[in-house]
Amino acid sequence: MSKIILGLSGALTHDPSAALYIDGKLVAAAEEERFIRKKHAKNQPPYESAKFCMKYAGIKPNEVDVVAFPYAPIGLLTPGRWHYARRYWYAPDRALGAIFNGNRRYRRNIHMVKELMQRFGVKWGQIKFIPVEHHLAHASSAYHLSGFKEKTAILSIDGKGEYATTFFGYGENGNIHKIKEFYDPDSLGGLYGAMTEYLGFEMLDGEYKVMGMAPYGDPAKYDLSPLIHFDGKNIKVNTGLVNTIGLRRYKENGKGFYFSPKLIDWLGPRRTDDSADDPYIHYAAGMQKLFEEISLKLIDYYLGDILRETGKLCFAGGSALNVKLNQRIIALPYVDELFVQPAASDAGTAIGAASYAAIAMGIEVEKLRHVFLGPSYTSEECIEACNRHPGKPSWQVIKNAPQRGAEIVAEGNPLAWFQGRMEFGPRALGCRSILGCPNIAGIADLINEQIKYRERWRPFCPSILDKVAGDILQTDHPAPYMTFTFDVAQHWKSRIPEVVHEDGTSRAQVVTKETNPRYYDLIEHLEKLTGNAVVLNTSLNRRGEPVVCSPADALNMFFGSDLKSLIMEDILVTKKKA
Numbered sequence: 280m281s282k283i284i285l286g287l288s289g290a291l292t293h294d295p296s297a298a299l300y301i302d303g304k305l306v307a308a309a310e311e312e313r314f315i316r317k318k319h320a321k322n323q324p325p326y327e328s329a330k331f332c333m334k335y336a337g338i339k340p341n342e343v344d345v346v347a348f349p350y351a352p353i354g355l356l357t358p359g360r361w362h363y364a365r366r367y368w369y370a371p372d373r374a375l376g377a378i379f380n381g382n383r384r385y386r387r388n389i390h391m392v393k394e395l396m397q398r399f400g401v402k403w404g405q406i407k408f409i410p411v412e413h414h415l416a417h418a419s420s421a422y423h424l425s426g427f428k429e430k431t432a433i434l435s436i437d438g439k440g441e442y443a444t445t446f447f448g449y450g451e452n453g454n455i456h457k458i459k460e461f462y463d464p465d466s467l468g469g470l471y472g473a474m475t476e477y478l479g480f481e482m483l484d485g486e487y488k489v490m491g492m493a494p495y496g497d498p499a500k501y502d503l504s505p506l507i508h509f510d511g512k513n514i515k516v517n518t519g520l521v522n523t524i525g526l527r528r529y530k531e532n533g534k535g536f537y538f539s540p541k542l543i544d545w546l547g548p549r550r551t552d553d554s555a556d557d558p559y560i561h562y563a564a565g566m567q568k569l570f571e572e573i574s575l576k577l578i579d580y581y582l583g584d585i586l587r588e589t590g591k592l593c594f595a596g597g598s599a600l601n602v603k604l605n606q607r608i609i610a611l612p613y614v615d616e617l618f619v620q621p622a623a624s625d626a627g628t629a630i631g632a633a634s635y636a637a638i639a640m641g642i643e644v645e646k647l648r649h650v651f652l653g654p655s656y657t658s659e660e661c662i663e664a665c666n667r668h669p670g671k672p673s674w675q676v677i678k679n680a681p682q683r684g685a686e687i688v689a690e691g692n693p694l695a696w697f698q699g700r701m702e703f704g705p706r707a708l709g710c711r712s713i714l715g716c717p718n719i720a721g722i723a724d725l726i727n728e729q730i731k732y733r734e735r736w737r738p739f740c741p742s743i744l745d746k747v748a749g750d751i752l753q754t755d756h757p758a759p760y761m762t763f764t765f766d767v768a769q770h771w772k773s774r775i776p777e778v779v780h781e782d783g784t785s786r787a788q789v790v791t792k793e794t795n796p797r798y799y800d801l802i803e804h805l806e807k808l809t810g811n812a813v814v815l816n817t818s819l820n821r822r823g824e825p826v827v828c829s830p831a832d833a834l835n836m837f838f839g840s841d842l843k844s845l846i847m848e849d850i851l852v853t854k855k856k857a
């Protein structure tokens with residue numbers, strides 16, 4: 280009898296998602312935001328995503344054996360609740376709540392899952408419910424999917440799970456062991472998030488924008504060390520300034536922020552426009568540096584011995600999407616290979632809770648082979664969507680979509696490229712992408728101004744064929760998911776200037792034929808036309824919108840932008856001339 284495990288996320292009210300394992304095989308996974316078309320799908324249950332996973336696998340909801348969820352009850356005798364209460368003494372309602380009612384959110388979560396399963400017609404007693412500690416879910420999503428067989432160091436950093444914010448541990452023979460945890464409010468992710476808010480972006484969304492801004496600033500210009508006390512093995516966030524709750528919060532038009540008015544007194548007003556100037560670029564640079572330095576020292580302190588033994592490290596949690604930190608981790612002399620769960624933020628905990636539950640039940644979990652785990656659509660479905668769309672698109676069936684796509688890109692036009700199964704995780708990896716020619720000057724600006732409508736200083740990234748990746752990135756470290764930046768070789772910088780960041784790095788995806796043959800084919804055709812087996816790749820969405828999921832979403836995005844060409848499966852879509 281096969282075992283079916285449905286993993287659900289959304290424990291912290293953002294990034295709900297679903298993942299389905301059948302006998303240790305990850306069959307499907309998707310984020311709720313893609314279906315309901317609301318970024319991060321805040322306060323929503325993972326209903327559409329769970330529905331998709333079960334439908335894709337061809338199973339009925341009552342065939343699910345186990346529902347795994349990345350949030351667990353935390354005992355009163357464990358340190359997290361007490362630490363929280365002690366450190367948030369100035370907000371007595373929250374502090375006392377942690378002691379006397381510390382699993383309130385857990386109960387809310389159970390209620391949400393119960394309701395969700397009832398909507399599918401499944402009675403609560405009919406399935407087994409396995410709650411998994413949040414950071415264990417993150418840890419499992421990295422370790423159990425890495426395929427690493429040797430003893431492996433595990434790191435998880437996010438804003439906060441139940442109470443833990445940071446997890447150091449190791450995996451051995453399939454089991455995860457804790458070494459050390461930090462608890463709220465002592466959170467590197469929370470600190471970074473609070474500064475993200477101060478710098479004018481949304482927490483849990485704009486952190487990568489701070490990281491993108493950092494290379495434009497000088498980290499030495501302002502000393503941000505008062506934000507956090509660090510003694511080499513413990514962190515203590517300065518809650519007088521950041522990670523602030525209750526009455527200490529800075530408020531603006533009724534909205535509370537995770538920093539205090541004291542931060543404004545110290546650093547000046549918070550950034551509120553699209554500018555990238557003094558002092559904010561320097562604050563971004565300072566924050567990024569502080570985050571990198573402390574993280575690296577903690578890795579050395581808690582995980583150094585294991586890493587010196589085997590060189591393998593797994594990393595998840597929202598902060599694992601910090602590609603600059605990851606570049607520095609890979610550069611550590613004792614790290615041979617770093618695996619970052621591509622859906623490192625909470626969306627990935629649906630996978631992690633399910634993989635953790637599978638292991639606990641004695642089921643082996645397969646290595647992650649790719650993230651093309653979402654819905655796909657046939658050419659016929661794409662044609663139907665075209666015929667229904669109010670924009671009245673012109674469409675034609677084309678014979679060789681990858682070749683035609685490469686020709687459009689080589690001519691200097693951005694191309695919307697919609698193929699196969701949607702990616703799981705924040706990066707478009709060649710199935711829901713906008714592509715551009717990285718050697719044509721101005722392509723990045725064109726996409727920024729006309730299509731993505733996003734900040735002009737944000738970098739674009741390359742997809743590179745495996746055969747040239749070593750020459751461009753000067754490393755053979757695996758990089759299939761755009762989770763790392765690398766220094767671009769000098770002789771390539773002028774060849775692909777549109778995908779090299781200010782500091783000479785690229786957040787690259789190395790493409791292999793086995794995982795995405797059509798995308799590989801397109802880049803190979805582009806190589807014939809331009810000499811470079813590299814394409815600029817950015818996600819198929821506009822600023823503030825989730826990546827597109829269906830052909831109808833792609834058409835809405837297409838007609839809401841200045842894009843001229845869209846290829847969906849074997850269908851080339853253009854706009855009728857007025």
Ligand SMILES: [Fe+2]
Pocket residue numbers: 413417437438439440596597624625
């Ligand atoms: Fe998390």
